[in-house]
Every structure is written in C-alpha cells, then in structure tokens.
Amino acid sequence: MAPLRWGIASAGRISNDFCAALSALPAENHKIVAVAARNLADAKSFAEKFEIPKFYEGYESLAKDDEIDIVYIGTLNHTHLDIDLMLLDGNKHILCEKPLTLNLKQTTKLLECAKEKNLLCVEAIWSRFFPSYQYLKKRIDDGDLGEIKEVDVSFGFDWTGEGSDRVTKKALGGGTVLDLGVYTIQVSLFALRDEPTSIKATGKLNDDEVDVETEVEIKFAKGGIAKIKTSCLKMLDNKAVIRGTKGSMTLHQVWCPTQVTDIDGTTKVFELPKHRLGDFNYPNSVGLSYEAEEIRKCFNAGLTECDVVTRKESLTISRIQDEIRRQIGVVYDADK
Numbered sequence: 001m002a003p004l005r006w007g008i009a010s011a012g013r014i015s016n017d018f019c020a021a022l023s024a025l026p027a028e029n030h031k032i033v034a035v036a037a038r039n040l041a042d043a044k045s046f047a048e049k050f051e052i053p054k055f056y057e058g059y060e061s062l063a064k065d066d067e068i069d070i071v072y073i074g075t076l077n078h079t080h081l082d083i084d085l086m087l088l089d090g091n092k093h094i095l096c097e098k099p100l101t102l103n104l105k106q107t108t109k110l111l112e113c114a115k116e117k118n119l120l121c122v123e124a125i126w127s128r129f130f131p132s133y134q135y136l137k138k139r140i141d142d143g144d145l146g147e148i149k150e151v152d153v154s155f156g157f158d159w160t161g162e163g164s165d166r167v168t169k170k171a172l173g174g175g176t177v178l179d180l181g182v183y184t185i186q187v188s189l190f191a192l193r194d195e196p197t198s199i200k201a202t203g204k205l206n207d208d209e210v211d212v213e214t215e216v217e218i219k220f221a222k223g224g225i226a227k228i229k230t231s232c233l234k235m236l237d238n239k240a241v242i243r244g245t246k247g248s249m250t251l252h253q254v255w256c257p258t259q260v261t262d263i264d265g266t267t268k269v270f271e272l273p274k275h276r277l278g279d280f281n282y283p284n285s286v287g288l289s290y291e292a293e294e295i296r297k298c299f300n301a302g303l304t305e306c307d308v309v310t311r312k313e314s315l316t317i318s319r320i321q322d323e324i325r326r327q328i329g330v331v332y333d334a335d336k
Contacts, residue, residue: 001300003027003028003029003030003031004029004030004031004069004070004295004296004299004300005031005033005067005068005069005070006022006030006031006032006033006068006069006070006071006072007032007033007034007035007036007062007065007068007070007071007072007092008032008034008035008036008046008052008071008072008074009036009059009062009071009072009073009074009075009083009087010036010037010073010074010075011035011037011039011042011043011045011046012037012074012075013163013281013282014074014097014281014282015035015046015072015074016046016049016278016280016281017278017280017281017282017285017288018072018074018285018288018292019032019035019046019050019052019277019278020050020275020277020278020279020280020285020286021275021285021286021287021288021289021292022288022289022292023050023275023276023277023278024273024274024275024276024286024289025289025292025293029293029296030292030293030296032050032051032052033052033053033054033065033067033068034047034052034053034054034055034056034061034062034065034067034068035047035050035052035054035055035056036055036056036057036058036059036061036062037055037056037057038057038058039057040055040056040057043055043056043057049277049278050277050278051277059075059083059086059087060086062087062090062092063086063087063089063090063092064090068092069092069093069299070092070093070094070095070120070295070299071087071092071093071094071095072095072096072097072124072292073087073094073095073096073097073124074097075097076166076172076173077099077102077166077172077173077174077178077179078102078171078172078173078332078334080096080097080099080100080101080102080106080110081101081102081106081109081110081334084096084100084101084110084121085109085110085113088110088113088114088117088119088121091117091119092119093119093120093121093295093299094114094119094120094121094122095120095122095124095291095292095295096121096122096123096124097124098123098124098125098178098182098183099123099173099178099179099182099317099318099321100121100123100314100317100318101318102173102178102332102334102335103318103321103322103332103334103335104315104318104319104321104322105334105335106318106334107314107315107318108315108318111311111314111315114304114311115304115311118304119304120295120298120299120303120304120305120306121311122295122298122305122306122309123309123314123317124291124309125182125183125186125309126255126256126287126288126290126291127183127186127187127254127255127256127257128186128190128291128308128309129287129290129291129294129308130256130257130258130270130287130290131270131290132251132257132258132259132260132268132270133190133251133257135260135268135270136190136191136242136249136251136260137190139249139263140191140193140242140244143246144246144247144263145242145243145244145245145246145247145248145249145263146244146245146246146247147222147244147245148191148192148193148224148242148243148244149223149224149225149243149244149245150224150225150226150227150241150242150243151187151188151191151192151224151225151226151227151240151241151242151243152226152227152240152241152243153183153184153187153188153226153227153228153229153239153240153241153254154184154228154229154230154231154236154237154238154239154254155180155181155183155184155229155230155236155238155254155255156176156180156213156229156230156231156232156233156234156235156236156238157180157231157232157234157235157236158232158233158234158235159232159233160232160233164232166179167179167180167210167212167232168206168208168210168212168232169208169210170208170209170210170330170332173332173334174208174210175210175211175212175325175330176211176212176213176214176230176231176232177203177211177214177230177321177324177325177328177330178321179232180230180231180232181214181216181228181230181321181324182317182321183254183255184216184226184228184229184230184240184254185218185226185228185317185320185321186309186313186317187240187242187251187254188218188226188228189313189316189317191240191242192220192222192224192226194220194221194222194224195220195221195316196218196219196220196221196316196320197219197220197221198218198219199216199217199218199219199320199323199324199327200216200217200327201214201215201216201217201323201324201327201328202214202215202216202327202328203215203324203327203328203329203330204233205328205329205330209329209330209331210330211230211325211328211330212231212232212233213229213230213231213232213233214228214229214230214231214324214328215228215229216228216229216324218320238252238253238254238255239251239252239253239254240254246263247263248263249261249262249263253283253284256282256283256284256285256287257270258270258271258272258284258287272284272286272287273286273289274286275289291308294306294308322335
C-alpha cells in the first residue's frame, strides 16, 4: 500500500514537531511531499531539515500539488478557515491544528464544505490519540469507573514572554479559551459523553481584550459537571481528574499524558516512540505520531470522518468556546 502523502502548511514550531514525529513512523507509511510557508526561505530551510523534496511560498501551491493526499495545517488560529477552504477546494484532506476555527459559524462552514466534498477535515486534538486516553476510554467503556460524574481539569503556563503573541493578541485569534481551553473542554466531553446544558464562565482579559485566565463550570444533561481552569499567566497543575461512582482516574499533563493514576492509585506509564529526524519545541511532541497514524488508517479505509475526533464534537467544542467568550467579553472581528 502506498504511503500517505503529506503537505505541511507553515514552517513554524508545531509543524516542526509534527514532521519530527512523523519520522517515528515507518517511511513506507508516511511521506512528506512538500512544505509551504509565507516566506520561501523559511520553507526551503524547513525542507532541508526534514528531507522534504518540495517547498513553496504561499499555501495555494499545496492545494494545486497533485502528489499530496492530505495537508497538516500548523498556521496561526486566525488563518485556519481561509487556508482550510482553499485546500478543500483543491481536493485535499485536512488535519488542522486546534482550534479548528475561531467560532461556531466558521467551524460549521468548514465542516459542511468537507462533508460536501467527501474529504477528511479533522481537528488535530492530538491528546485523544495518546495510549493514555485510549486506556481511559476502555476503563470507562468497561464500566470500571461507574457513571462519570465530574471532570476537574486545568491547563496553564506562564506564557508572557517570547512567542506569546498567538495567545495574547486578538488579531491572531488569541486567548486561552481557544488555545488552552480546547484541551480542557475536549477531555470533559471525552469522559462525560454528554451534551452541555449550562455554562458559567468568568475570566480575566488583557489590554488587547482577550482572555488570559478563565474559570468555567459546565453542567451536562445527565447530571455530570466539568470544572475548568485556564491561564497563560501562571503554571497550573495541568491534570484532569475523572471521577465516577466507582472510582477516579487522573491524566497527568492532560494535553499529552504519558502517565495515568489508575483507579487503584497506581501509576501507569506509556512510553513514547523513538523518532529519527529533528528535535522538538513542545513536551511529548513525538506523540503527534499517534494522530498521524490514525489519520492514515482513516484515509486508507476511505473514511471521511475520524471517530476519535468527530465533526459533531468539533462543533460542540466551538459552541462551548463561543459561549465562554460571550460571557467573559472576548469578541473577534470574525464574530461580527
């Protein structure tokens, strides 16, 4: 079977980590065909680092390249919709970094387009593909935790120095709700498996009127509750505690966990794979290989949706994010 042929949109930090992670997978299954960036020199340097045969200035070239099956989008939040639509128009499948778009209106438009064209358009919530999440899923499926009643989760760093603009600037689609909150929302949905019925949110905004801290309580139809905290001002404990009627489990480093505290209090460790090329900017980024391999399986099976992160769930996440932002007063131009 031929390898899945990847295009890479952006030569930034997360794209670096994604390509390095792909080198942990068999070369006969994954091939990076081309990389595109806003600046040709950046694309060329990136291509040399990861032994990529083609490099482009601008993302339109990826849409026109017939040798590409799927494009990984690692660009800034505010660019996702336009780039994704252009790639779908070029008949390319998409794995797009979270947040999929800036709001529910954009997410709906994008996913309807993907559905009409019978193409994969998956929000790259890489956490879901980690063995630790799959282990938690099996525990819940088997009824070992009983009925899930609560998820208590936080995600926060001191993100006020160099490279903070993508979180702190409104024009870039900044704010912790989109950048960090997506992880806390998705794990809540992952564990509670229910529809939210009420959301109560408070937050602290910076001078650019985007949120730098939030506290959110989400209540669900069957009585479950999610308690969420985010911050780009300080380090939080960054774990998710999932409590059921029979016991609880904890995901440590909730966005990329290799350790789980099991129901009996013991620690279960999942070793990360080894990689061949490049180095990483973010913790446990070699785990991006888990989602890449699952996407390959979806592609080879002829699927247009990934059941690990479904279209419906991306819409629910966007809806929750919109409501949190509405309550704390974060409004993008795209909302108007």
